[in-house]
Amino acid sequence: MSTPLVQIHCASLRSKSSYGAFGEFHDELIDVMGATTTYWCLKTMGKAGPDDHYVHRSVCREGRSCWQSCESDA
Amino acid sequence: MAPETATLEGQQVAATPAKQPTRTDNFVFGIPQDGLQTKQREVPLDEPPPLPPNSELTYIGKPTQRYDGPAKATGKGKYTADVQLPGMLYARMVDATIPHGHIMSIDTSAAEKLPGVRAVYVIEHVYGVAELRNPKLDGPSRYPTIRYAGQPIAGVAATTQQIADDAAKLVKVRYDAKPFVVDRTEARATDAPAVFPGPADEAGSAGGGGGPADVPQKGNVHGPERRKRGDTAKGFAEADVLVESEYFTQVQTHSALETHGFVVDWKPDEVTVYASTQGTSSVRSEFADVFKLPKSKIRVITEYMGGGFGAKFGAGNEGVVAANLSRKANAPVKLMLDRRQEHIVSNRPDSHQMLKIGAKSDGTLTAIQLTSYGTAGVGTGAGTAGPATNMYKCPNLLTDEYDVFTNAGPGAAFRAPGHPQGCFAFEQTIDELAVKLNMDPLALREKIDESPARKVERQLILERTNWRNRKSAGSDPGPIKHGMGIAQSVWYRFVNMDSSCEVRVLRDGSVELMSAVQDLGGGTKTILAQIVGEEFGMAPANVVIRIGDTRYPIGPDSGGSVTAGSITPAVRDAAYQAKGKLFAAVAPALGTTADNLATQNGRVVFKNDPSKSYSLRQVTAKLPTDEISARATRVAEYSKDRLTYGGVDFVELAVDTETGRIHVEKVFGAHDCGRPINPTGVISQINGGMLQGISYALFEQRIMDDKSGYMLNANLENYKILGAREVPEIEVALIENYIAMSSTDAAGIGESAGIITLAAAIGNAFYNATGVRMRRIPMTPANVLAGLGKVQREVMA
Numbered sequence: 001m002s003t004p005l006v007q008i009h010c011a012s013l014r015s016k017s018s019y020g021a022f023g024e025f026h027d028e029l030i031d032v033m034g035a036t037t038t039y040w041c042l043k044t045m046g047k048a049g050p051d052d053h054y055v056h057r058s059v060c061r062e063g064r065s066c067w068q069s070c071e072s073d074a
Numbered sequence: 075m076a077p078e079t080a081t082l083e084g085q086q087v088a089a090t091p092a093k094q095p096t097r098t099d100n101f102v103f104g105i106p107q108d109g110l111q112t113k114q115r116e117v118p119l120d121e122p123p124p125l126p127p128n129s130e131l132t133y134i135g136k137p138t139q140r141y142d143g144p145a146k147a148t149g150k151g152k153y154t155a156d157v158q159l160p161g162m163l164y165a166r167m168v169d170a171t172i173p174h175g176h177i178m179s180i181d182t183s184a185a186e187k188l189p190g191v192r193a194v195y196v197i198e199h200v201y202g203v204a205e206l207r208n209p210k211l212d213g214p215s216r217y218p219t220i221r222y223a224g225q226p227i228a229g230v231a232a233t234t235q236q237i238a239d240d241a242a243k244l245v246k247v248r249y250d251a252k253p254f255v256v257d258r259t260e261a262r263a264t265d266a267p268a269v270f271p272g273p274a275d276e277a278g279s280a281g282g283g284g285g286p287a288d289v290p291q292k293g294n295v296h297g298p299e300r301r302k303r304g305d306t307a308k309g310f311a312e313a314d315v316l317v318e319s320e321y322f323t324q325v326q327t328h329s330a331l332e333t334h335g336f337v338v339d340w341k342p343d344e345v346t347v348y349a350s351t352q353g354t355s356s357v358r359s360e361f362a363d364v365f366k367l368p369k370s371k372i373r374v375i376t377e378y379m380g381g382g383f384g385a386k387f388g389a390g391n392e393g394v395v396a397a398n399l400s401r402k403a404n405a406p407v408k409l410m411l412d413r414r415q416e417h418i419v420s421n422r423p424d425s426h427q428m429l430k431i432g433a434k435s436d437g438t439l440t441a442i443q444l445t446s447y448g449t450a451g452v453g454t455g456a457g458t459a460g461p462a463t464n465m466y467k468c469p470n471l472l473t474d475e476y477d478v479f480t481n482a483g484p485g486a487a488f489r490a491p492g493h494p495q496g497c498f499a500f501e502q503t504i505d506e507l508a509v510k511l512n513m514d515p516l517a518l519r520e521k522i523d524e525s526p527a528r529k530v531e532r533q534l535i536l537e538r539t540n541w542r543n544r545k546s547a548g549s550d551p552g553p554i555k556h557g558m559g560i561a562q563s564v565w566y567r568f569v570n571m572d573s574s575c576e577v578r579v580l581r582d583g584s585v586e587l588m589s590a591v592q593d594l595g596g597g598t599k600t601i602l603a604q605i606v607g608e609e610f611g612m613a614p615a616n617v618v619i620r621i622g623d624t625r626y627p628i629g630p631d632s633g634g635s636v637t638a639g640s641i642t643p644a645v646r647d648a649a650y651q652a653k654g655k656l657f658a659a660v661a662p663a664l665g666t667t668a669d670n671l672a673t674q675n676g677r678v679v680f681k682n683d684p685s686k687s688y689s690l691r692q693v694t695a696k697l698p699t700d701e702i703s704a705r706a707t708r709v710a711e712y713s714k715d716r717l718t719y720g721g722v723d724f725v726e727l728a729v730d731t732e733t734g735r736i737h738v739e740k741v742f743g744a745h746d747c748g749r750p751i752n753p754t755g756v757i758s759q760i761n762g763g764m765l766q767g768i769s770y771a772l773f774e775q776r777i778m779d780d781k782s783g784y785m786l787n788a789n790l791e792n793y794k795i796l797g798a799r800e801v802p803e804i805e806v807a808l809i810e811n812y813i814a815m816s817s818t819d820a821a822g823i824g825e826s827a828g829i830i831t832l833a834a835a836i837g838n839a840f841y842n843a844t845g846v847r848m849r850r851i852p853m854t855p856a857n858v859l860a861g862l863g864k865v866q867r868e869v870m871a
Contacts, residue, residue: 016387016487019356019631020570020640023710029568032464033634035299035457035475036492038450038485042363043200044218045391047453047484050204052219053272054479056296056454058289066204 173783207272224418297476309441309470313432332380335410353631384487420486450485531744548845557843583691591629597755611673635822721745734855748821767832
């Protein structure tokens with residue numbers, strides 16, 4: 001049976017925790033690091049996205065104009 | 075149906091694999107001081123047998139000098155900054171000279187004409203399909219909006235570093251400057267210049283996991299990120315005692331010995347990247363994503379690395395600029411940030427924390443409430459709630475963490491992100507509670523702390539320090555006052571499954587280990603050699619360790635103290651499997667079966683006749699092929715139990731109440747990190763963490779000029795770091811804590827190694843010495859005298 005996937009964050013959102021396979025503990029890692037996590041945008045390599053707004057897991061979600069799907073090549 | 079898995083930050087989380095066949099093993103478990111126990115675990119069938127305690131092993135757990143120490147000390151070890159390639163160019167980054175505004179034009183012609191300049195690359199705004207959040211305030215521009223002085227703008231590559239430096243100064247940038255704010259308190263004002271001018275955020279549409287979707291933003295304030303447990307109002311109502319406190323911490327900039335930097339050699343067939351990085355894998359991934367290249371065409375090399383402390387992941391602006399310069403010039407390019415730039419690109423955010431703790435008269439905590447504001451400059455990540463949330467049992471908790479945007483260099487992960495700040499406030503407030511309850515601070519923690527390891531560590535403080543002779547607060551006569559204090563730390567166990575390696579055994583008896591994992595300076599190479607050596611019964615110094623190259627099997631990126639706990643089980647598994655292959659291959663020639671062979675005291679022996687034994691070289695000589703090898707990847711944790719690590723640190727100090735100088739005289743730390751593989755290496759990391767903690771507590775501070783928006787002390791002359799004269803007597807007690815979670819039980823120590831606790835322990839000792847609570851770091855003479863009420867404070871934050 002295939003498992004349905006839901007993409008929550010923009011494919012260009014990065015943090016230190018983006019790298020590595022933390023398996024079933026990934027959500028917990030994100031939660032524990034919580035408000036100490038620093039993010040950057042892979043498109044700009046900076047703290048602002050292409051739309052000039054800040055980068056954070058709370059805002060780099062579907063609906064933002066620069067949102068990128070994991071499946072797109074953009 | 076709710077989705078079972080989701081993508082997080084662009085990464086796909088794999089579905090749980092099918093259950094593998096397992097066996098039941100008995101593992102050593104617990105802390106020797108408490109009496110070791112046995113723990114049963116289901117483990118995959120091909121896992122090595124459980125290791126006994128360190129006391130029964132030959133190489134693992136034995137103090138071992140780093141094998142690469144001489145190479146580092148003699149300059150033989152080559153760091154990224156040392157890399158020299160034929161035809162290599164040297165680059166310098168051009169950065170912004172204003173803290174906020176738009177770039178109207180960039181004129182690179184003078185730089186390009188300078189003899190020796192081979193390429194100039196300007197960073198341009200990438201729009202794609204993006205719409206600007208507020209086109210009226212931040213109109214479209216060819217270049218990114220400048221939000222802090224020091225923001226990268228361009229790079230210049232030339233035949234010498236001096237020419238590149240000169241050329242960088244010839245790049246003319248014309249700005250349209252805008253109002254800015256660099257002070258956290260001023261940035262919170264409703265009329266403060268907006269760092270990000272867009273409208274307030276609405277909730278994301280996806281939801282369903284992966285962190286908060288509804289973190290509000292108002293002006294420059296992003297937050298709160300709220301964490302709630304129980305009912306704090308009820309908890310405070312039930313309390314016999316309430317303590318309310320307020321603490322301030324400063325911005326600490328990263329000051330690794332080796333600055334951020336890359337050497338990029340862009341060739342059509344392969345891009346070779348020498349990187350000062352904490353993650354060869356993260357660099358390869360970002361180069362692949364940014365330049366749309368397959369990972370197989372990118373090779374990342376980090377043979378030696380001069381420290382990162384959390385700030386060196388991915389490609390970074392400097393990596394992307396170096397790659398573009400290399401591609402443009404058709405030559406390898408070295409781009410290392412200079413020390414000024416290094417101070418600006420990353421930091422530990424500051425904090426203003428307000429705490430309220432309620433407790434019963436016996437010390438039982440009834441409620442904890444924390445509100446914190448911090449600035450990570452143009453970024454986020456200034457949270458501080460880790461210690462308040464995770465150290466002690468308390469049924470009612472409410473934490474609100476706010477990021478305040480300012481026009482200053484961005485925060486980055488920095489050794490135990492948020493925890494030194496949080497601990498400074500929280501562990502002093504716990505001491506304030508002890509004072510109010512008239513309890514010994516150690517006794518209060520004994521009451522509220524459930525960690526078995528820290529219980530043993532507190533006992534060691536009692537047994538091995540002067541704690542029992544601690545006097546009442548401020549009781550020393552005269553201007554020099556002595557005091558003692560303690561503080562505790564907490565950190566978390568995570569493992570990175572992207573941890574693979576290969577072990578090769580050659581016919582001449584040599585053994586090699588290969589993995590892309592990098593050694594930041596913590597001694598990873600040595601612990602890997604100890605593990606392979608233990609499995610083969612050979613001296614670790616004779617094991618050849620080849621790491622830090624993505625041509626080898628993928629290794630874990632080093633952040634959050636995951637390296638030892640992630641890669642060492644894979645290494646042991648590969649060594650065990652290679653040994654099994656070796657025995658199977660040579661057993662017929664030895665006239666026995668593979669299962670009758672074992673390693674013992676450096677020799678291969680017959681189990682049924684220990685009088686028959688051979689050297690490893692005698693055995694490998696019988697290999698039918700020139701080499702055999704085995705590759706292994708980290709298997710899942712043996713248990714889903716969630717674990718934390720920590721330590722208890724004790725400080726003894728003297729305060730000169732006339733000059734405001736603090737002299738830390740002695741630090742004693744008791745720490746745990748699973749099974750220590752190399753106690754010398756672990757203690758060395760703890761020593762470093764303690765020194766960094768003292769430096770944070772007493773000296774380090776970014777100073778911003780609110781008139782120009784510049785960092786005024788972006789150099790190691792004016793940004794004071796602890797020096798040799800300020801190093802106290804240090805003693806470390808290492809706790810073995812067998813956790814039965816993997817084939818090595820190893821864990822990292824980087825985060826919980828003193829950096830979390832020292833500012834709080836010094837603060838508590840300061841109170842014991844003077845009877846005055848230091849609510850602000852760094853505890854410079856000026857801040858100490860202000861704290862003692864002897865001078866007026868000049869700078870408030």
